[in-house]
Amino acid sequence: MAVIDLLIGALILLVVGAAVTALLAKRRAMCGYVAFLFVAVASVWVGVAAFHVLSTGSPIAGAPVLTIAPLNSSLVFTVDGLSAVFLLITSLIAVCTTLFSVRYMLVDERYSLVRYYPILLLFFASVISVVSVRNMLFFLVFWEFMTLASYVLVVFETDNADARRAGLQYFIATHIATGGILLATILLYTNAPVKSFEFEALLESTRALMATSPALIHLILALFVIGFATKAGILPFGFWLPNAHPVAPSPFSAVLSGCMVKIGVYGVLVVFTSLTPLSHFTTVWGVWIAVLGTVSIFVASLTALQQTDSKRLLAFSTIGQMGYIWLALGVGLALLRISPAVAVVALMAGLFHLVNHACFKSLLFLNAGAALYRTGTRDMDKAGGLMRIMPVTAVTAIIAALAISGIPGLNGFASKWLIFESGIVGGFEIPLLVFLVVVAIFISAVTLAYYMKFLGMVFVGKLHIGQEVERREVPVSMLVPQVLMAIPCVAFGVLPMLALKYLYVAANGILPAGYSPAFASLFGSSPLAVNLSLSGLRSGAWGPVAILVAFVGCLVLGYLISRMGAAQTREVPMWLCGEEHDFSEVRYPVHSFLLTFNRYFAKLYPPIPVPRLPRPTAILKLLDIDRWLYYPGLRWGERIIRVISATHAGFPQLYVLWMIVGAALAVIVLFSMGGGP
Amino acid sequence: MIAIAEISARDLLVPLVAAPLIGALLCVFLKRRASDYVAAIFATITLVLAAGAIGNLFSDLDATHRVPLGWLVNIAGESRPAPLVFELSIDALGALMLFVVTVIGFLVVIYSSEYLSPRNVEHPVANGKGRYYAWLLLFVGAMVGIALAGNFFQLFIFWEITTLCSWALISYYQDEASLRAGFKALIMTAIGGLFFVLALVLMYLNLDTDPFAFDALGRLAPGLRSLVFVFLLVAAWAKAAQFPFFTWLPDAMAAPTPISCYLHAAAMVKAGVYLIARVVSASYGLSYGVGLLTGIMALATIFIVVFLFLFQDDLKKILALSTISHLGYILIGCALGAWGSATAFQGGLLHIAAHGCGKGLLFLSVGMITYFTGTRRISELSGVGRRLPIVAVGFFVGAFTVTGVPPLAGFWSKFLILTGGLELGGFAAVIAILLLIESMIAFGFFLWVGQRVFFGSPSFDAPPAKAVAWPMTTAVIILAVLCLVVTLFALPVIQHIPLGM
Amino acid sequence: MTFAINLGLVLLIGPLLAGVVRKVVRARVHSRKGPPIVQPFYDLFKLLGKEDLQSVASQVVQYAPLVAFASVLVAALLTPMGMRAPLGQYGDMIVFAYFITIAAVAVVMTGLACSSPYSMMGAGREVMMHLVVEPVLIICLITAAIKAGSLLMWDMAAWNYVNGPAISMVAAAVALFLALQAQVGKLPFDIPEADQEIMGGPFIELSGPKLAMFQWAFFARQVVYASVLAVIFIPWGLTFAFPWNVGAHLLKVIVLIVLVGVIDVVNPRLRIDQAMSYFFGVIFVALVAMAFALIGA
Structure with a gap:
């Protein structure tokens, strides 16, 4: 596999x-x-x-x-x-x-x-x-x-x-x-x-x-x-x-x-x-x-x-x-x-x-x-x-x-x-x-x-x-x-x-x-320390092992010094300059911490305003084609049809008249189109 | 007994058209449960036949299977051959459409059996289901007819049947609003149909042989070709609810939700873009100008619509407007195809399927919301996801599909359109970038709507434990899965759809 | 041996110098006789034997004084004091700067762990002072590093001895001297402790050996800071043979610390915001020095 x-x-x-x-x-x-x-x-x-x-x-x-x-x-x-x-x-x-x-x-x-x-x-x-x-x-x-x-x-x-x-x-x-x-x-x-x-x-x-x-x-x-x-x-x-x-x-x-x-x-x-x-x-x-x-x-x-x-x-x-x-x-x-x-x-x-x-x-x-x-x-x-x-x-x-x-x-x-x-x-x-x-x-x-x-x-x-x-x-x-x-x-x-x-x-x-x-030319060959050579020469060093050993050594030294006097320990209440306070009264709030420094940078990250779109009534009206085109058009159409329907009055004589007029028109059209041999 | 392997795609075409029509006829005489079962059975039969036909086609996707059925009598008795007008045929493009039409049709029928019931909070329906199914199956049949049409003439016949069906179905509830909406849809699409007739007449007058064949446009003189294309385009605009004819579609939301779903995801409006896709696929030499017209109008539609839906509070109307813009996408795919980019054309075609699944899913989800809550106002809904988790999944999957979040289907189609546009360069690239921007806006808006409606504290009580509504849930789950996998099936088919150059 | 020299310088000379400043400078200015020079040692030893009063049973308070002490000593071992530093090959200027920072961290942690409002306030001030003072040291050292082409402190000193003085190095030296006052925690910048207003700030709850360790660490830190300034920016005497080079270095350190003492005595304490504004100015001076170094001056 x-x-x-x-x-x-x-x-x-x-x-x-x-x-x-x-x-x-x-x-x-x-x-x-x-x-x-x-x-x-x-x-x-x-x-x-x-x-x-x-x-x-x-x-x-x-x-x-x-x-x-x-x-x-x-x-x-x-x-x-x-x-x-x-x-x-x-x-x-x-x-x-x-x-x-x-x-x-x-x-x-x-x-x-x-x-x-x-x-x-x-x-x-x-x-x-x-x-x-x-x-x-x-x-x-x-x-x-x-x-x-x-x-x-x-x-x-x-x-x-x-x-x-x-x-x-x-x-x-x-x-x-x-x-x-x-x-x-x-x-x-x-x-x-x-x-x-x-x-x-x-x-x-x-x-x-x-x-x-x-x-x-x-x-x-x-x-x-x-x-x-x-x-x-x-x-x-x-x-x-x-x-x-x-x-x-x-x-x-x-x-x-x-x-x-x-x-x-x-x-x-x-x-x-x-x-x-x-x-x-x-x-x-x-x-x-x-x-x-x-x-x-x-x-x-x-x-x-x-x-x-x-x-x-x-x-x-x-x-x-x-x-x-x-x-x-x-x-x-x-x-x-x-x-x-x-x-x-x-x-x-x-x-x-x-x-x-x-x-x-x-x-x-x-x-x-x-x-x-x-x-x-x-x-x-x-x-x-x-x-x-x-x-x-x-x-x-x-x-x-x-x-x-x-x-x-x-x-x-x-x-x-x-x-x-x-x-x-x-x-x-x-x-x-x-x-x-x-x-x-x-x-x-x-x-x-x-x-x-x-x-x-x-x-x-x-x-x-x-x-x-x-x-x-x-x-x-x-x-x-x-x-x-x-x-x-x-x-x-x-x-x-x-x-x-x-x-x-x-x-x-x-x-x-x-x-x-x-690799070795950049970081040196020691696995315990980074010996950086960036421009040909050695330009930086970080040997964590050696330094941490030294640090621990110094810690031990410090510990020995601090125990020199064999000081006793004793539990005491927190000292608030002699005044009695409940802890919650005097607790230092997060907000106050670093307040002075933060004042310099308070405006750095402003909240992003969310735009509120107003309803663009004019444009919406313009896009409503029904209202200004089709419906008025239909109303006109209706009016014209109503006028035409007036011709259907129900008198036979009138219908005969229309037939004659129509036939005449047809004859005229046909004659005008016919080219003849 | 005939071995299944021996059945060719041709044998299935006639039963395929016939099945839904027979079902429709039966449903007229049936009531309630009986009509549920009959409709479901016939929808299933249609689906199976369609699956058979499409599966058969897979052996050779470049082939076209034809079943000629009838010829037009030559009125003038001239010497030229009688034009073929009835012909069932199936090729890759038809198969794609057939797939969308039958699958979503089937799901809508299943879904309707529960949606149209006394338990529906928004519109309790006690009877009249027979009428409903009759029209719906007729609709499916007409759409199958469109998908299988072998020429423009027959396409037009079925096209007008769909207009009729949509009129009946939009007005199904028979209240003031739905009657008006149905009438409006009928008028506007019929006007579009007139332009179709004009185009047919022009073709008949100017071509001696096969005047209605799909490749007829290619045989016309260039100027005339553009004119006929524009007539067909106007017909498609009306049908596909493009600017300036888009106003009937939001009103058509008065229809029962499964009908809206079918109108938007698969049928009616897709017929319009299918016509254009057909033309672009079959004819060579479409001029730059007609491509530009198609593209710019589609782009205008998309941006008008995206602007409108930012200020819409009705969930279904948002979906309707979104449909309009997505049809614009498909038309842009076709326009870029007319300019010579096969990639964009394939993207547009894939979007037919992708949008079909995604938008279908959205509608079915919203339908379930109205079914349980009785409202579809965004401002009145919240926390729906807590009560109806499946609906929430459906809505988000649908929304991510139509807005194009990978790996859902919409991503692939939009990606192809975008790639095609940028490949062409120039104005096509501008269109592509504008599409990308629209896509982002729509995405943001849909996400906002989804969060508004589905998250937070529920605005209504939990539905009673008995109202599981499994038919609706099943339909939603199937469509959600399709949204993920449809690309895998559709893309191989689409690759074989030629682009007329 | 170099270990012994560096440790001896900071541990023994540190308190002694403090005694010298008290006796020679402060008492003289106050017109009084003053305590003996070794008084700091008396204080330290006295504290080491005193009772350790614990108001908070925190591990942090327990170990912070030792950490502060040890980190100052490590910093001392990284600093060349008239000759190569004993740990110089294991850590460069950035390591040094970070180690000297640990002492401040220990102070802050102690202040925070004590949770007294005074100690918290002191810790906050310590942090703020550190934020504005430490950059000066870093920038000055970077200036030297740019000139020397190496970040090792001995290389910087050697370069300045051979090629100095340069405008940038002098400017950096001035900036560093201006910061020295705060680095060693003297007036007008002893704001974090400020005995008269917040009672020693972070150290308010400390007594006995813990206080002693902190104090000793700070005596040592004075010498370390002064040494950095002396060895890199005032490099004369670097090539003297041992022990004259160490002697020359010691002399420079004594002069610097006495100067600091003089300033300490004649100035009143600044407010924390005044101090910060002041150090923003000093940082600017240091940046100018660095800019000079970058253009080769």
């Missing part, structure tokens, strides 16, 4: 699973476990196939499954290094979130699960399909089906007006974006020398068009970039994201942030590596992508700082982190022709951050979901200090939050570090990039700030929750996924070379031959 059959088998399994779970929807717990079973097996198969590709470095392809003859397109599943990366994160997230869902979705019995598990499974199937086709037509089909499935899950809580509004906004925005992508694709297709939607054919088309009509190519690339930016939540096109992510059921929020928005990144990579030959267009659009990414970083992160809803905060954070990924990809694409070594590192940095973000952001949504499951509220003012009752959730949340804010030793730092390094070195060639990186670094401090806020308000601190809340940890089936997702956060943090080795395969696969320098 070929490896690709594992992937196809997994797809079949997911579709079958969707049918089975649809039939089981009434039995809520069982439905969840069955769904998990299907997803787990499918994910393992997909994971094995993807890992096979990454370890051998050669793409695998299957036989055509379906052929659309009028469009010369056949559905062939192909996995290359790039798609393997996406497949791996998809399978990890799929397993974790489905397991998390089992108990999470038991709670609210108002909604039938027939709208949850089957759709979720189909969603995973479509995500897997999107990244494993190399035909733009089928890419679009799976892409939009993915949107459709995710829409159904976003509006899962149909009684919630916010969910409905967000779902509407989401689907319409992304549908229009897809329309743009579709248009761009067809424009390429119509100009292709060989009429086909295969990536290779479209690549030739782009190559041909570049020489003849560069303006059209810019238009096409703009449509692609905007389309994928919309999906990826890149501002200003991803405005739907902060509304849609919080209202979806938490496990699906995790999927949205961890998995779906990433497919937008995949799309952009495909466009610039598989559909566009390397040219100055790549450089120009690379810079634009970097700028878009930076805008997102800046606006979204500063807006996240102002949120009081935990999941909304996480959603803004997703936009911000996607901005980092776009920045890295933009740097990579911009420099690809100028300085391939830096470009490869930047692209890998982007992919690395993408993988990392998939891990920690999904984890954070699961954490927030666990908190929501227990406390029933997303408002950070209403529930806090959960570490006391939910230690495992809290610890994983702290790991994830520290990782995403880039604390050294966790994976987020490793990828951000690479992004910064490649950006700064790339700035030697394109100075603008340095300024973008400066913004990114500044915002990484902001990221830290809002995650401090998130942790501080929700998990750390004094426990304050409603009376009705059960004071214990969430069930095991919700803990396992959290722990599972925390593992890569730590593992890739301590051993970044582990991930970089495989990401190099992925990046290498999408670049033109001869564009990627050898």
Whole structure:
């Protein structure tokens, strides 16, 4: 059996699973476990196939499954290094979130699960399909089906007006974006020398068009970039994201942030590596992508700082982190022709951050979901200090939050570090990039700030929750996924070379031959440390193992010093300058935290006004053809007929008269026509 | 006993036309349940025969099977051969139409057995079902006749029968509104029919051999050819409710919902676009101008309609307006076909099937809503999905089909039209892009309507447990599945439909 | 040995310098005699033996002081102090910047975990100050990195020693010096602690060894920040033989810290919004320095 059959088998399994779970929807717990079973097996198969590709470095392809003859397109599943990366994160997230869902979705019995598990499974199937086709037509089909499935899950809580509004906004925005992508694709297709939607054919088309009509190519690339930016939540096109992510059921929020928005990144990579030959267009659009990414970083992160809803905060954070990924990809694409070594590192940095973000952001949504499951509220003012009752959730949340804010030793730092390094070195060639990186670094401090806020308000601190809340940890089936997702956060943090080795395969696969320098010449040969050489010389270093050893050593030193005096401990009440207060009276509200700073950026993300169309009565009247054309016409007709009917008076004499007149007329006509011999 | 394999498509054509007509005749004398059963049986027979004929055709999709039946007497007694006027034939295009007509006809008949009942909240119906089925089966028969017509003359005969049927069925409830609407439909489509007659007369006068054959236009002088085409186009506009004749269709919503469904999804209006598709498929050398006329008028219709339905509160009227715009899509497919794009033409033809399934599904879903709630005002409905989940699925699948969300059928047809338009370039590309924009607007609006009607807190109580209404549910489910898979069956057939160049 | 030198410099010289500033600068300005120079050590040892009062049983409060302490020490090990840094080959400027940030994170987490309104307010202020002060350090270091073509701190120092001074480096040095005051938490920027208004802010609930560890970490941090400024932007003496190079470095650090002390004594505290507006200005100066570096000046 070929490896690709594992992937196809997994797809079949997911579709079958969707049918089975649809039939089981009434039995809520069982439905969840069955769904998990299907997803787990499918994910393992997909994971094995993807890992096979990454370890051998050669793409695998299957036989055509379906052929659309009028469009010369056949559905062939192909996995290359790039798609393997996406497949791996998809399978990890799929397993974790489905397991998390089992108990999470038991709670609210108002909604039938027939709208949850089957759709979720189909969603995973479509995500897997999107990244494993190399035909733009089928890419679009799976892409939009993915949107459709995710829409159904976003509006899962149909009684919630916010969910409905967000779902509407989401689907319409992304549908229009897809329309743009579709248009761009067809424009390429119509100009292709060989009429086909295969990536290779479209690549030739782009190559041909570049020489003849560069303006059209810019238009096409703009449509692609905007389309994928919309999906990826890149501002200003991803405005739907902060509304849609919080209202979806938490496990699906995790999927949205961890998995779906990433497919937008995949799309952009495909466009610039598989559909566009390397040219100055790549450089120009690379810079634009970097700028878009930076805008997102800046606006979204500063807006996240102002949120009081935990999941909304996480959603803004997703936009911000996607901005980092776009920045890295933009740097990579911009420099690809100028300085391939830096470009490869930047692209890998982007992919690395993408993988990392998939891990920690999904984890954070699961954490927030666990908190929501227990406390029933997303408002950070209403529930806090959960570490006391939910230690495992809290610890994983702290790991994830520290990782995403880039604390050294966790994976987020490793990828951000690479992004910064490649950006700064790339700035030697394109100075603008340095300024973008400066913004990114500044915002990484902001990221830290809002995650401090998130942790501080929700998990750390004094426990304050409603009376009705059960004071214990969430069930095991919700803990396992959290722990599972925390593992890569730590593992890739301590051993970044582990991930970089495989990401190099992925990046290498999408670049033109001869564009990627050898792995060791870029990252050094030590498996424990990243010794970056970007311009020939060694230009940066991050040896997590050595530094963490030193850190632990210093910790021990500190501990020894702090125990020197053998100080005793004693429990005391909180000191409020000698005044007696109830805690709830003096609690510091989320809103006040960082208030002064937020004032500077309060206007950064204005709410989008919804236009109210007035009823254009004049135009509607004009379009009502009946009223001004047909009915008056009929009335005239009626009048004329009434006049004519007056001739039928009922007198025989009158009828005889008509007959004579008629006969005379007939004779005249006949005589005037007859030409004679 | 004759082995089934030996039956050729030709043997099935006569029974195929006859079956619904016999059923119609029987139904006239039957009442209530009996008429339900008889109608269902004859609809099934028609469906099976159609399936046989289409299945037979699959062995050679390029073939045309003909059964000549009658000739017109040469009035003037001239020396030229008598023109063939009655001829049943089936080819790929006819098969496509036959498929849409019989499948949806069958589902509508099944659906009606429950819809027209005292349990219907909006319009309880106790008797008069025999009359209903008689007209409906006659309608099916007439549509089968159109699909199997071998020449323009016969097409015209059946065409006028459908006009008559739609008049009777629209006025079925016999209240003020429906009588007016039926009359309006009759008048407007009959005026269109007059232009058809004019076209037939012109063809007869100017061609000596086979004046009514589908390829007749190609044999006319170019100027005359355009004139005849325009006459046929006007006839099609009236039938397919295009600008400026579109006003009868929203009014026709006074009909019982299954009838609206049949009128919109498969019959009546599709006859109009089928005529144009026939012409484009069979004749070569249509001028650029007539393509432009078809395209621009269709485009105008589409945009007028999309504007109108933003301000519409009646669910069925929204669907009616949407139908008008989708017929515009098909006509644009034909227009682009006339300009030489086979891709767009195939897209237009596929849209006949795709829109048939999608819009049929939408109507049946809305019909179930009115059946249970008695209202079809968007502003009075909410939370329907909680009470009637199948209807919600039906509505959304239908809406996504007609607006073109992959992988549903509408996506493929729109995609083909779009591709064809952009391939041609120039003004065709502009049309294609405008279509894409319309598609987005319609999508947004349908999604909004769907959310408004199906989500939120329910506006009515749960239907009594006994009122399962399985015939309606079954019809909805079958159509929903068809919306997904119809492309797979239809596309291979459509590929074999020639484009007259 | 380099480990010992760096750790010794920050752990021992740090508190001592604080004592020097108190005795030589503050007491002189106040026209009083002042405590002995080693008074900070007395304070630290006293605190280490004092009772540890716990108002919140939080793991975070338990470990945050140690984390702060350790992270400052790691930052110190990453900083070249007159010679190559002991961990310099394992971490460049970005690693350094992030490690020095961890100390601030520990402070904030402590403040949040204590949940006292004072500590929360202090934590918020700490975050805000950090948000505006840290970019200055980063931008200045990037400026040096652009000039040196490497992100390793020793390379930057070496480049400046060989090729300096450059306009951009001087401008960056000025910006960094303007930020130093806040980085070491001195007036007019000791807003997060602000003993007279929010009672030490994040540290209000801390006592005994925990407070001692935080204080010691901050004494050490002064030296680290001063060292970065001294070694990269004022690189004279880099090639002296050991121990003169360390001596030269120490001298520069002492001068810087005394300067900071002088400013501390003669200024009143700013409000947080005033401080932020001020640092937006400093960030602009730093950006100008970076722009100069990019155009090669």
